[in-house]
Amino acid sequence: MSKKEKYAVGVDLGGTNIKLGIVSQSGKIIKKTSVETKAEGGPKAVITQMKKGIKEILSKNNKEITGIGIGAAGVVTVKKGIVENPPNIPGWRKVKLGEIIEKEFKINVHVENDANAAAIGEMIFGNGKNLHSFVMVTLGTGVGGGIIMNRKLFRGEFGAAGEVGHITIEYNGPKCNCGSFGCVEAFIGNSYLINMVKKTLPEHPNSLIWKIIADDLEKLTPITIQEAMEQGDEYAVSIVNDMGLHLGSALASVSNLLDISTFIIGGGVAGFGEPLFNAIGKAIKARVLTPLRKRVKVLPAKLKNNAGIKGASALVFYKSDKV
Amino acid sequence: MSKKEKYAVGVDLGGTNIKLGIVSQSGKIIKKTSVETKAEGGPKAVITQMKKGIKEILSKNNKEITGIGIGAAGVVTVKKGIVENPPNIPGWRKVKLGEIIEKEFKINVHVENDANAAAIGEMIFGNGKNLHSFVMVTLGTGVGGGIIMNRKLFRGEFGAAGEVGHITIEYNGPKCNCGSFGCVEAFIGNSYLINMVKKTLPEHPNSLIWKIIADDLEKLTPITIQEAMEQGDEYAVSIVNDMGLHLGSALASVSNLLDISTFIIGGGVAGFGEPLFNAIGKAIKARVLTPLRKRVKVLPAKLKNNAGIKGASALVFYKSDKV
Numbered sequence: 103m104s105k106k107e108k109y110a111v112g113v114d115l116g117g118t119n120i121k122l123g124i125v126s127q128s129g130k131i132i133k134k135t136s137v138e139t140k141a142e143g144g145p146k147a148v149i150t151q152m153k154k155g156i157k158e159i160l161s162k163n164n165k166e167i168t169g170i171g172i173g174a175a176g177v178v179t180v181k182k183g184i185v186e187n188p189p190n191i192p193g194w195r196k197v198k199l200g201e202i203i204e205k206e207f208k209i210n211v212h213v214e215n216d217a218n219a220a221a222i223g224e225m226i227f228g229n230g231k232n233l234h235s236f237v238m239v240t241l242g243t244g245v246g247g248g249i250i251m252n253r254k255l256f257r258g259e260f261g262a263a264g265e266v267g268h269i270t271i272e273y274n275g276p277k278c279n280c281g282s283f284g285c286v287e288a289f290i291g292n293s294y295l296i297n298m299v300k301k302t303l304p305e306h307p308n309s310l311i312w313k314i315i316a317d318d319l320e321k322l323t324p325i326t327i328q329e330a331m332e333q334g335d336e337y338a339v340s341i342v343n344d345m346g347l348h349l350g351s352a353l354a355s356v357s358n359l360l361d362i363s364t365f366i367i368g369g370g371v372a373g374f375g376e377p378l379f380n381a382i383g384k385a386i387k388a389r390v391l392t393p394l395r396k397r398v399k400v401l402p403a404k405l406k407n408n409a410g411i412k413g414a415s416a417l418v419f420y421k422s423d424k425v
Numbered sequence: 426m427s428k429k430e431k432y433a434v435g436v437d438l439g440g441t442n443i444k445l446g447i448v449s450q451s452g453k454i455i456k457k458t459s460v461e462t463k464a465e466g467g468p469k470a471v472i473t474q475m476k477k478g479i480k481e482i483l484s485k486n487n488k489e490i491t492g493i494g495i496g497a498a499g500v501v502t503v504k505k506g507i508v509e510n511p512p513n514i515p516g517w518r519k520v521k522l523g524e525i526i527e528k529e530f531k532i533n534v535h536v537e538n539d540a541n542a543a544a545i546g547e548m549i550f551g552n553g554k555n556l557h558s559f560v561m562v563t564l565g566t567g568v569g570g571g572i573i574m575n576r577k578l579f580r581g582e583f584g585a586a587g588e589v590g591h592i593t594i595e596y597n598g599p600k601c602n603c604g605s606f607g608c609v610e611a612f613i614g615n616s617y618l619i620n621m622v623k624k625t626l627p628e629h630p631n632s633l634i635w636k637i638i639a640d641d642l643e644k645l646t647p648i649t650i651q652e653a654m655e656q657g658d659e660y661a662v663s664i665v666n667d668m669g670l671h672l673g674s675a676l677a678s679v680s681n682l683l684d685i686s687t688f689i690i691g692g693g694v695a696g697f698g699e700p701l702f703n704a705i706g707k708a709i710k711a712r713v714l715t716p717l718r719k720r721v722k723v724l725p726a727k728l729k730n731n732a733g734i735k736g737a738s739a740l741v742f743y744k745s746d747k748v
Binding site for chain 1 (some may be wrong): 429437500509510558570572574579580581582583584585586587588589591592593594595596599603604605606607669671673674677678679682684685686700711712713714715716717720
């Protein structure tokens with residue numbers, strides 16, 4: 103390995119664990135660690151844990167570290183590295199996370215919303231490497247997003263842009279945790295999806311899902327639905343097709359608004375794989391304005407394991423011109 | 426008037442008329458004319474008419490003309506001044522309008538989608554003068570839009586960005602002319618709105634609207650609904666409130682995606698005035714993500730008469746860095 107290669111520390115601030123890694127400019131993780139988040143202890147405890155993790159990962163390090171990148175849920179004001187109201191850390195309102203970590207380690211720190219970090223990760227290391235513009239969508243408990251326009255992150259006025267999950271697809275639809283109704287997240291976010299299937303599964307007594315969950319609805323997860331789908335279960339297939347329609351409807355709105363027609367889909371639920379991607383693409387193409395139709399592309403994320411760490415480290419290599 | 430003031434020709438390419446004006450840098454129209462579009466004659470006839478109009482407006486002109494701005498419906502590729510598929514001119518596919526006019530008059534020509542031109546018009550001459558970022562929405566037969574981010578027009582990959590009207594608010598909703606379902610335009614675009622009221626008015630036999638249209642449903646227009654609303658008619662008020670909810674639902678999606686929270690609303694239907702603006706603002710605030718809520722602002726367009734001419738001329742003063 104050339105001595106000249108640059109390295110960054112990537113920090114993935116999750117609700118349960120803080121995952122950390124030293125990542126090379128070419129996207130290889132050369133060291134990895136993890137500490138508990140201790141979210142229940144509030145911001146102070148979380149920051150103490152993060153410092154501990156960074157110290158650990160930097161101990162005995164002999165590489166040139168260009169900076170530290172942190173991906174965090176919640177609204178991030180990039181200018182000051184402030185993280186506001188991350189949904190997975192109770193009691194955290196506004197914390198100048200960037201400043202605090204920069205002071206401690208005397209090294210450049212870049213903080214971003216985790217979905218934006220995922221977008222930059224795909225742009226620097228992943229399937230966005232050769233794309234000018236794309237929208238990243240992360241599927242999981244929530245539905246996140248990040249907009250890359252001309253190889254720059256589109257942040258909006260205060261850094262909160264890209265909330266694909268809170269695009270309405272049915273204005274009188276199911277209540278969303280955000281307070282609105284019919285957001286796409288309220289259809290396909292993990293917990294919403296599982297709740298919906300719990301309610302409707304009894305109407306499908308012959309579905310393979312019953313067998314897979316041993317008749318125990320509490321065992322229902324996206325993975326059990328995926329298994330049934332892979333075995334050709336009609337109801338499971340219809341769930342995945344509906345997910346595609348729901349997400350595709352939101353992404354057609356995105357495409358019409360932004361004139362960006364390439365989407366990279368990552369996160370856990372993306373495990374539904376090609377059947378889901380096909381359904382999403384089909385829905386977007388059926389709904390988007392004619393001149394955009396032929397350009398629509400739906401790609402899987404390339405960063406899978408450690409996407410959080412890699413995305414966070416990519417913030418450093420992206421050299422985010424702090425807005 | 427100072428000799429140093431700069432002037433531009435603004436050309437508003439409509440389906441029936443081409444309106445032209447010489448506009449000063451401060452937004453005053455000092456000369457105005459109009460020629461028939463002759464859309465039925467196809468692109469050739471339309472271009473001949475446009476040249477005729479420009480010649481007329483430039484005859485006996487003694488002002489320094491910085492450039493010609495053209496606002497046209499349809500997708501506009503700004504780089505080459507190409508106008509694609511304007512919905513109001515049949516038989517027009519792809520025309521290098523910018524090049525043709527530039528060649529004829531040996532003067533800089535800037536072509537833009539009419540809604541984008543309206544956005545730039547508000548930014549240069551109107552209520553966007555002091556705003557960094559806002560989304561322009563034009564209400565009429567269609568629902569158009571233009572995105573201003575950091576005082577630049579956001580064009581997307583190919584110049585088609587800003588199609589606010591084709592944001593889905595009900596993915597299984599009414600069929601839209603664009604081919605999709607439940608676009609906000611399919612709820613509040615003039616003809617959709619009028620059709621909806623035609624269908625539901627019989628359920629409201631006491632509505633003042635009946636009196637205003639002398640029991641003739643063919644006389645129903647947005648203006649007759651507006652009149653009834655101004656007289657306090659309950660059904661007319663509910664129509665305007667529903668419009669606010671529909672547009673507000675789409676704009677909350679826009680705000681969540683772009684992190685832009687200021688909207689300028691123009692076009693004919695904006696004549697519903699404050700009741701409509703209030704209903705839009707209320708719906709956006711009820712639906713947008715918490716951190717954005719307090720920033721939401723809904724403003725009327727300042728350019729009313731001749732907005733098309735002024736917006737087109739503003740393209741010149743904006744010195745559109747041709748993408």
